[in-house]
Amino acid sequence: MTIAEPFPGARPETSEEHSPSTANIPHPMVPSGPRGGNQEPLGDGRASPERPLTLGRGARNLRPQIRVSRLRSIVDVIDDNGAIGVDELAELLGVSTATIRRDLARLADQGVITRSHGGAMRADAGLEVPISYRRGTAVAQKRRIAAAAATLIGEGAIVGITGGTTTMEVARALAPVRKLTVVTNALNVGMELARHRNIRLVLTGGVCRTASFELSGPIAENTLAGYNLDVAFVGVNGINVDVGCTTHDDAEARANAALVKIARRTVIVADSTKIGLITFASICPLELVDQLITDNEADPEAVSRLEAAGLRVVLA
Numbered sequence: 001m002t003i004a005e006p007f008p009g010a011r012p013e014t015s016e017e018h019s020p021s022t023a024n025i026p027h028p029m030v031p032s033g034p035r036g037g038n039q040e041p042l043g044d045g046r047a048s049p050e051r052p053l054t055l056g057r058g059a060r061n062l063r064p065q066i067r068v069s070r071l072r073s074i075v076d077v078i079d080d081n082g083a084i085g086v087d088e089l090a091e092l093l094g095v096s097t098a099t100i101r102r103d104l105a106r107l108a109d110q111g112v113i114t115r116s117h118g119g120a121m122r123a124d125a126g127l128e129v130p131i132s133y134r135r136g137t138a139v140a141q142k143r144r145i146a147a148a149a150a151t152l153i154g155e156g157a158i159v160g161i162t163g164g165t166t167t168m169e170v171a172r173a174l175a176p177v178r179k180l181t182v183v184t185n186a187l188n189v190g191m192e193l194a195r196h197r198n199i200r201l202v203l204t205g206g207v208c209r210t211a212s213f214e215l216s217g218p219i220a221e222n223t224l225a226g227y228n229l230d231v232a233f234v235g236v237n238g239i240n241v242d243v244g245c246t247t248h249d250d251a252e253a254r255a256n257a258a259l260v261k262i263a264r265r266t267v268i269v270a271d272s273t274k275i276g277l278i279t280f281a282s283i284c285p286l287e288l289v290d291q292l293i294t295d296n297e298a299d300p301e302a303v304s305r306l307e308a309a310g311l312r313v314v315l316a
Helices: 067-081 086-093 097-109 139-150 165-174 187-193 218-224 250-261 300-308
Strands: 083-085 113-116 119-122 158-161 180-184 199-203 229-234 238-240 244-247 263-269 281-284 291-294 312-315
Touching: 067 083, 067 086, 067 097, 067 113, 067 119, 083 086, 086 097, 086 119, 097 113, 097 119, 139 165, 139 263, 139 291, 158 165, 165 180, 165 187, 165 229, 165 263, 180 187, 187 199, 218 250, 229 250, 244 250, 250 263, 250 281, 300 312
Parallel strands: 158 180, 158 229, 180 199, 229 263, 263 291, 291 312
Antiparallel strands: 083 119, 113 119, 238 244, 244 281
């Protein structure tokens, strides 16, 4: 793996401890873990001594009392184990089984999980988990990716940022850069950067998806067509040698493709769980991507295939 040459005026790379991406950002209250995990659940979704529950890498607090944090914890545990029973969830999170049943009903209504007899299981792999439940996953990895991305940008740069949890961390890492212009179609990215006086912020307008906070549609695409960017940081749900970059929603894919089209350089920022995946809607082929920044837990074989196709890959 090689690290791409920084853009003109880019800041020198700093250690993670001193990176702006890790400064003053509170740690989430939820355990995080790779999608799918490596533990096979029993048929009824319950653990056994031979098949203990996996709680994800970097788990810190298994008893969050705030409901939103608890819901994220439930999603993460189910995502990591495939399935789990109500009693096990109640014990893990330190709440009553009645509370867990209400939480599972809410998540099932939103299509995030599927109810089973006595518990719940992971929803279909092709379904998109809403961003409000994804914020706690692979946080450390995403912050390292963001720190690496920030070293590519210097004072006065014009940067495009799409929606997503990894691109949100990139936005935070870029906040200290002076005289930065940011063009984004993501409401959460815009809200994060709007309070920084050193940043000239452009929001595209368009139709908002609650699952991702991204703005899309003709308004977003037409707005983007009027700008020129030095670099676009693009979040994806999958990056694959044969298909390229993909996401779950076709309207978002078109808006993201419009951002790629107006950028001199395109950098994909995606954690290792996205490498090799193919999702519903195509954003762009691999030939239009200049660099991928991912975390060091990426599958070496998948990374090698991307590099063999000519893509520059950085492991953060």
